[in-house]
Amino acid sequence: MKERIPEILAYMQETVTQDLTVEETANHFGYSKYHFSREFKRLTGFSAADYLSSLKIELAKQALLRNEHSVTNSGFDVGYSSIGTFSTTFTKKTGLSPREYKQQVEALYSVAKKYEETTTVVVGHKDPPVSDASRCHISVHYPEGYQAGITFVGFFKSPLPNHRPVVGVALIKKSTHLFEHIPNGSYYLLACSIEKTFNPLRYFVLDDCLRGRVQQQLHFPQDHDQAFNIQLREAIPEDPPIVVNVLKLLTDSIKK
Known part of the structure; x- marks a missing residue:
């Protein structure tokens, strides 16, 4: 499975917005869910579920920052069926709720520019x-x-x-x-x-x-x-x- 990791990661990136699950990914590549999950974490250092979740949050973050979507639509567009789950996961991984993240861009950027000097x-x-x-x-x-x-x-x-x-x-x-x-x-x-x-x-x-x-x-x-x-x-x-x-x-x- 080691040599297939780049292919697996690419597939997960391409299909993450289709509400992809770890089991579906394992089946696509001909592995059982248990074997796939165990080997994926052994080879990458992180779980397949955590990777999928992070891909979704990253896509949602980009959509929010580029003003393409509202908070609700950003969650739905990256495959979350529950906005509550989306907001909780987003906050856990970024330290801010989706709404706060969108609102605080300028303030955080000002701090960064100040401390660059x-x-x-x-x-x-x-x-x-x-x-x-x-x-x-x-x-x-x-x-x-x-x-x-x-x-x-x-x-x-x-x-x-x-x-x-x-x-x-x-x-x-x-x-x-x-x-x-x-x-x-x-x-x-x-x-x-x-x-x-x-x-x-x-x-x-x-x-x-x-x-x-x-x-x-x-x-x-x-x-x-x-x-x-x-x-x-x-x-x-x-x-x-x-x-x-x-x-x-x-x-x-x-x-x-």
Whole structure:
């Protein structure tokens, strides 16, 4: 099944708005639901159901931001039969309800532009940093000639960035950072970068932004005090959507 993952991901992307289910996807490729679900998560690091849900939220987010649809129509158009379920899922993955997301674009964009000219901001911590924690050093490498606006790097519980990172950082005018308060556990180190721009949508629709990751899962305290390099590259079709609202993480951290 490993060699078929790009084909499976492409199929899910193409048919997600048709109220596609994991079982239907498994049947299409000739697998039982149980075998498909188990192998899909083993090979990708995230569940097929979570991937489908994130694809739907990403499409709905883009429709909302481009003023193509109302909240209700955006939910229906991406395959949700219940607006309540759509709103709950959207809020869980982005930190804002669909209506709030649409209304706060300009405010969040203003914060991003302001802090593009200032300093690095640590993001992600919902609680005070724990004492029993690890640290590591990261270096981000950009393609030649690339002008970074804000680069987000975070430790996620899944390689699918549809949730708040355990801890992260918004790098501004920097390419290195020493993380000092990483709670002990197992994480994926993911990064994405938004190029300097005056288009607010570029800070919210991240489907074509540069991204990168450390390929192996990191384990702390085993990887305590290690150094990791992240090479940013252009998006490819197999990449999962970046659903997490990085500007909301930034503004929440600034307020704190």
